[in-house]
Amino acid sequence: MSDVATPAEPPAIPSAEQLASPEAVRAHYGGARPLAAAKTRASLDAWSRRFIGLSPFVVVASADAEGRCDATPRGDAPGFVRILDDVTLAMPDRLGNNRVDTLLNVASNPRVGLLFMIPGVRETLRVNGRATISTDPGLRQGMAERGKAPASVLLVAIEELFFHCGKALIRSDLWNPQRHAPAGTIPPIGRMVADQLGTIDPDQAEADTLAGYVERLY
Numbered sequence: 001m002s003d004v005a006t007p008a009e010p011p012a013i014p015s016a017e018q019l020a021s022p023e024a025v026r027a028h029y030g031g032a033r034p035l036a037a038a039k040t041r042a043s044l045d046a047w048s049r050r051f052i053g054l055s056p057f058v059v060v061a062s063a064d065a066e067g068r069c070d071a072t073p074r075g076d077a078p079g080f081v082r083i084l085d086d087v088t089l090a091m092p093d094r095l096g097n098n099r100v101d102t103l104l105n106v107a108s109n110p111r112v113g114l115l116f117m118i119p120g121v122r123e124t125l126r127v128n129g130r131a132t133i134s135t136d137p138g139l140r141q142g143m144a145e146r147g148k149a150p151a152s153v154l155l156v157a158i159e160e161l162f163f164h165c166g167k168a169l170i171r172s173d174l175w176n177p178q179r180h181a182p183a184g185t186i187p188p189i190g191r192m193v194a195d196q197l198g199t200i201d202p203d204q205a206e207a208d209t210l211a212g213y214v215e216r217l218y
Contacts, residue, residue: 039162039163040160040161040162041160041161041162042087042158042159042160042161043086043087043158043161044083044086044087044158044161047163048125048161048163049083051116051118051125051163052079052081052083052089052116052125053078053079053083054078054079054118055078055079055081055116055117055118055125056075056076056077056078056079056080056118056119057073057074057075057116057117057118057119058073058074058075058081058091058114058115058116058117059071059072059073059074059114059115059117060072060073060074060091060102060112060113060114060154061112061113061114061115062101062102062105062106062109062111062112062113062131063105063109063111064104064105064108064109065108065109070101070102070105072101072102074091076092076094076145077145078118080092081114081116082143084155087157087158088155088156088157088158089114089127089129089155089156089158090134090139090143090153090154090155090156091153091154091155091156092140092143092145092150092153092154093150093151093152093153093154094145094150094151094217094218095148095151095216095217095218102154103133103152103154106131106132106133106154107133110130110131110132111128111129111130111131112128112129112130112131112154112156113126113127113128114126114127114128114129114156115164119175120175121166122166122169122170122175123163123164123165123166123169124163124164124166124169125161125162125163125164126161126162126163126164127156127158127160127161128158128159128160128161129156129157129158129159129160130156130157130159131154131155131156131157132154132155132157133152133153133154133155134152134153134154134155135151135152135153136153137149139153140152140153145218146218148218188206188209188210189209190202190205190206190207190208190209190210191205191206193205194206
């Protein structure tokens, strides 16, 4: 990522209480369950294709050349991540705020992790691989929505993929509408950012954000 502040030091932990090596982690947790260890694939099959085709939301994890990490949400109509072949995915980069954190990271470190989610489904699909950024006009136009082509397309060469069990979503009760935060629980993002900065008008920041949701969605 660009323009990143010097990272803070992690909290001090007594050495006897740290798991400071892969060997220490494995010794503490024991071996992976047989099904978990065996489920990793190197290419798409019918079930992973179906899951991606139904998914309207994916979290993209990336890191820059120095290992500074970022995770960003991407969403669109179900199946917005296109399957080009058994080992290649294509993800459009729609209009945003031009921070382009993921793209800056990929330009210096191509490794990415994807977490696909389907509303109402407890399980998720994890995909890890290497990404490149394409500005090919034909590819971009083929992923146009509402007459607007994405600025670029993230191509992901799959190295491994596997389904992840639903324990996290069960514990969080994520899809239960009765657990949704009531309107007004937190203020609009424009107001929160304005408060953080202290240099811009909250009303204008909120208005600009809402206008972007309408005018700069695609």
